[in-house]
Amino acid sequence: MTLKQIISAAALIAVGSTASLAETRVTYKSAKSTSSYYQMGVQISEAMKAGSNGDIIVTVEESQGSVQNVMEVRARGGDYVFTTPPVLVKLAQGGKAMFKDKGNPAFNDIRALFPIPSLTMHFVVSEGSDIKDFAGLEGKTILLGKGSFGAREGAKYLKLFGLEGKVKIADVELSGAVQALKNGQIDGFVTAGSYPAPNVIEAAASTGVKVLTLNDEQIKKSKRTRLTIPAGTYAGQKEDIVTTSLPVAAYTTTKMDDDTAYALTKTFWEGKKSMGSAAPWWNGVDSSLMTNITGKIHPGAVRYYKEAGITLTDAQM
Known part of the structure; x- marks a missing residue:
């Protein structure tokens, strides 16, 4: 190997070492x-x-x-x-x-x-259910899911808002929520995740849904962080949705x-x-x-x- 080749090889090694250190x-x-x-x-x-x-x-x-x-x-x-x-x-x-x-x-x-x-709470109900607020959940069938933050939080809110025992809880996995809503097996479902939530996008586009808004008193009771989902986030959503979140x-x-x-x-x-x-x-x-x-x-x-x-x-x- 010539002196020139040795110098070139050394330069390449030096450049490689610098790149490695920079990574x-x-x-x-x-x-x-x-x-x-x-x-x-x-x-x-x-x-x-x-x-x-x-x-x-x-x-x-x-x-x-x-x-x-x-x-x-x-x-x-x-x-x-x-x-x-x-x-x-x-x-x-x-x-x-x-x-x-x-x-x-x-x-x-x-x-x-x-x-x-x-993690943003969504209380999603079908347009056909005619549910306009949390009081309207009484006597309806709602899917909470199992074991997730959304399921635990959803059950907590039903209790806080005086609906414990007044809502039928569907025994269906959250993964089946949109299909169950389409088939009329449930009136709504609860999900928590970043917004826009994929399952809510699907439900809004295919079935037509309303996401319930919480009032100031309900947000205070939840002891969670207030969050606004802007109008137009979901198909058919004409107004802002006020809900809660876990940062x-x-x-x-x-x-x-x-x-x-x-x-x-x-x-x-x-x-x-x-x-x-x-x-x-x-x-x-x-x-x-x-x-x-x-x-x-x-x-x-x-x-x-x-x-x-x-x-x-x-x-x-």
Whole structure:
């Protein structure tokens, strides 16, 4: 090999090493592979790769739920990003509810990066049922599903609004809700997910539905976050729908370096418009959702928010 060839080979090795050092690899733990939140993780992964010109590589991992995501911070490193409602972070740090007797100092190191679409409650009824409000559910057949956040929340609301025992609960899986509504087997169903929800889109387009609005008193009783689904989100929806939601955000820990947290946060916000063109649920995410993050935000992410002129609270910094 000539001296010139040796120098050229050395230069190629040096360039390769620099590229390797520049590449940031992150694990994003989301939800079950069949859920919309897993699909969001895939979209974030694609947006990160595109927005960073391949410098940020995100691997999406399936999860059994938000509690598992939080628990795993005990054994994960600085490349770990996960999704969970802010309320679960608060419970973990306080050793309460499902985290009772499972406390760990690592929970205090959890830091937020950015919000993602909220779990949004939908009480969907067929147009033919003539149900106009929650009182109209009495004597009707409603599908709640089984084991999901939406099913638990739906049952809670029926009790809170004085409808426990007054509504017939259909013994059908949520996956069969639209078909059951079409066949007249049920008068309505309850579902929770990011809006616009695929099953509500299908029902509105094929059957004709109404999504019930909650009044101020009902929202207060629910102790959840108020959310408005804009008019026109679903076929035939002429007015805004006022409902409740459970905020969700992407988190990491203080093990992640500031530059990586900054790059992830900046790339997310800059790629959100493109993600919204492909999946409308991203259009419901804007800087107003930052107020739903009740805990601390990673210093690297804070740097981005200051640059972008997005106001944070003292408690978040």
